[in-house]
Amino acid sequence: MPPKVELIGVSKAFHGDGLTLRALDDVSFAAAPGEFLTIIGPSGSGKSTLFNLIVGLLQPDAGEIRLDGQAAPARLGRVGYMPQKDLLLPWRSVLDNVTLAPELRGVTRAAARERARELLPLFGLETFADAYPAALSGGLRQRAALLRTLMTEREVLLLDEPFGALDALTRRELQDWLLTLWTRFRQTILFITHDVEEALYLGDRVLVLSARPARVVKTLTVALPRPRRQGLQALPEFGRQVAELLEALGIAV
Amino acid sequence: MPAPRLPAWVHAALPPVVLLGLVLLTWQTVAENSGLSAFILPSPVQVAQAAWETRAALGEAVTVTLLETALGLAAALALGVGLAAAMDFSVWLRRALYPLLVASQTVQVLAIAPLLIIWFGFGLLPKVLIVVLVCFFPLAVSTADGLASADPDLVALLRAMGATRGQIWRLVRLPAALPGFFSGLRVAVTYSVVGATIGEWVGGTAGLGLYLLRSKNALATDQVFVAIVITSALSIALFLLVGLIERTALPWYYSRQRARQWEESGIY
Ligand SMILES: Nc1ncnc2c1ncn2[C@@H]1O[C@H](COP(=O)(O)OP(=O)(O)O)[C@@H](O)[C@H]1O
Numbered sequence: 001m002p003p004k005v006e007l008i009g010v011s012k013a014f015h016g017d018g019l020t021l022r023a024l025d026d027v028s029f030a031a032a033p034g035e036f037l038t039i040i041g042p043s044g045s046g047k048s049t050l051f052n053l054i055v056g057l058l059q060p061d062a063g064e065i066r067l068d069g070q071a072a073p074a075r076l077g078r079v080g081y082m083p084q085k086d087l088l089l090p091w092r093s094v095l096d097n098v099t100l101a102p103e104l105r106g107v108t109r110a111a112a113r114e115r116a117r118e119l120l121p122l123f124g125l126e127t128f129a130d131a132y133p134a135a136l137s138g139g140l141r142q143r144a145a146l147l148r149t150l151m152t153e154r155e156v157l158l159l160d161e162p163f164g165a166l167d168a169l170t171r172r173e174l175q176d177w178l179l180t181l182w183t184r185f186r187q188t189i190l191f192i193t194h195d196v197e198e199a200l201y202l203g204d205r206v207l208v209l210s211a212r213p214a215r216v217v218k219t220l221t222v223a224l225p226r227p228r229r230q231g232l233q234a235l236p237e238f239g240r241q242v243a244e245l246l247e248a249l250g251i252a253v
Numbered sequence: 254m255p256a257p258r259l260p261a262w263v264h265a266a267l268p269p270v271v272l273l274g275l276v277l278l279t280w281q282t283v284a285e286n287s288g289l290s291a292f293i294l295p296s297p298v299q300v301a302q303a304a305w306e307t308r309a310a311l312g313e314a315v316t317v318t319l320l321e322t323a324l325g326l327a328a329a330l331a332l333g334v335g336l337a338a339a340m341d342f343s344v345w346l347r348r349a350l351y352p353l354l355v356a357s358q359t360v361q362v363l364a365i366a367p368l369l370i371i372w373f374g375f376g377l378l379p380k381v382l383i384v385v386l387v388c389f390f391p392l393a394v395s396t397a398d399g400l401a402s403a404d405p406d407l408v409a410l411l412r413a414m415g416a417t418r419g420q421i422w423r424l425v426r427l428p429a430a431l432p433g434f435f436s437g438l439r440v441a442v443t444y445s446v447v448g449a450t451i452g453e454w455v456g457g458t459a460g461l462g463l464y465l466l467r468s469k470n471a472l473a474t475d476q477v478f479v480a481i482v483i484t485s486a487l488s489i490a491l492f493l494l495v496g497l498i499e500r501t502a503l504p505w506y507y508s509r510q511r512a513r514q515w516e517e518s519g520i521y
């Protein structure tokens with residue numbers, strides 16, 4: 001089977017105020033169907049830019065982006081995307097936020113709501129269906145944003161630091177819950193994080209990006225068994241791979 | 254003993270009502286005891302009497318003025334929102350229209366009103382046009398600003414989900430513009446009644462403006478006060494009505510403001 005997502009020699013620079021800011025430099029990698037690929041890199045290195053390119057909000061200056069083994073110059077709407085900010089529509093209830101994608105596809109509101117109501121309990125959101133986003137805690141907002149992304153029913157999901165702003169406990173809880181979801185739905189997931197342990201705990205492979213302009217400096221296959229469980233962090237392999245990633249990031253150990 | 258809790262709207266209405274009562278009381282006392290004639294300063298009670306005595310004429314006048322106001326507001330809504338949409342649609346149009354709109358507001362209504370009467374006669378139309386002139390501007394500007402205020406990240410997200418330009422408009426730009434639209438509408442309705450009255454004053458055959466003009470010519474100062482009070486009462490009523498509609502139409506906006514107030518006051 002061809003890779004779900006493949007980047008070949010992708011470069012991207014931004015121009016403004018007479019300055020050129022090189023964000024990505026010759027980035028190549030592929031994610032296999034059903035793979036959980038985590039992407040880690042220093043902040044400001046170009047990780048979100050990478051996702052904006054894959055989604056189709058930006059076009060590469062050089063190189064090619066392929067979906068399902070085919071060159072895909074028009075990609076908008078083809079992959080599920082969860083941006084770094086939760087970006088829930090403040091004027092829509094949680095339920096109406098998560099049905100956004102089906103609505104855009106032309107599914108009737110009733111049908112979309114029915115599907116969403118099935119999934120709400122899985123996301124711990126059933127009591128908040130009619131609440132406005134402003135009334136939710138950060139963790140609940142992230143769950144709602146994730147459910148909205150899942151409701152795109154795309155085979156590829158791009159998650160940009162979804163748990164970055166959460167406290168450590170909520171974060172662990174949501175990590176396990178995301179893995180449960182993934183085991184059930186088996187999408188191909190690209191997951192950006194700046195947390196080395198999170199990258200290892202979740203991923204099949206970890207892609208390490210350099211500081212700007214981002215280059216792939218290392219690809220590491222995670223040596224941990226699935227299903228992953230909290231406590232794995234104590235295994236010696238875990239510690240060894242953490243050290244390997246930190247070294248690739250240029251942080252001395 | 255804890256103080257009994259009052260409903261929120263009583264809480265909001267109480268201070269202005271108390272203050273107004275004090276002002277009326279002072280006015281009544283001054284009018285009665287200063288030796289000024291009722292022609293210079295009628296007392297609130299005399300004003301109320303004048304309103305009661307002219308109630309038939311007053312009722313007719315209010316009906317006419319309200320009709321002009323309603324028609325003018327409706328047309329101003331269409332024009333203001335239309336202009337805002339046009340300015341949002343094209344940067345070029347925005348740059349062309351915005352300065353002209355601002356310039357249009359420097360023209361005095363009192364100077365325009367006689368012209369409109371000369372062109373369109375003494376009927377309904379010139380008054381409606383004056384209402385449109387004073388009302389469309391706040392609507393156009395605040396709606397245009399509201400449309401421009403939509404979070405570009407939200408727009409990008411919708412694009413990433415494959416939304417069309419029309420869908421983005423309906424689902425993001427339009428709802429984001431509503432709070433701005435309503436604040437423009439609140440300004441517009443407070444100008445509207447006065448606008449209609451000015452038109453009637455300059456060349457009317459009916460309405461509150463004419464009532465005011467006749468009262469002035471007859472040196473009926475108490476009736477002049479009646480006209481003033483009724484005009485502002487109508488404006489205030491419209492203002493409150495818009496507030497009510499806004500609260501019903503934008504529950505999310507008000508629940509968010511409340512959440513913010515709580516956060517600021519440290520309840521969370
Ligand atoms: N649309 C844009 N225009 C100009 N510069 C941008 C744009 N998007 C991102 N950048 C710049 O590119 C660099 C990488 O940004 P980003 O991809 O958001 O990094 P990361 O997600 O790794 O923190 C940053 O310096 C950022 O300021």
Ligand SMILES: [Mg+2]
Binds near residue numbers: 047048049084
């Ligand atoms: Mg980022």
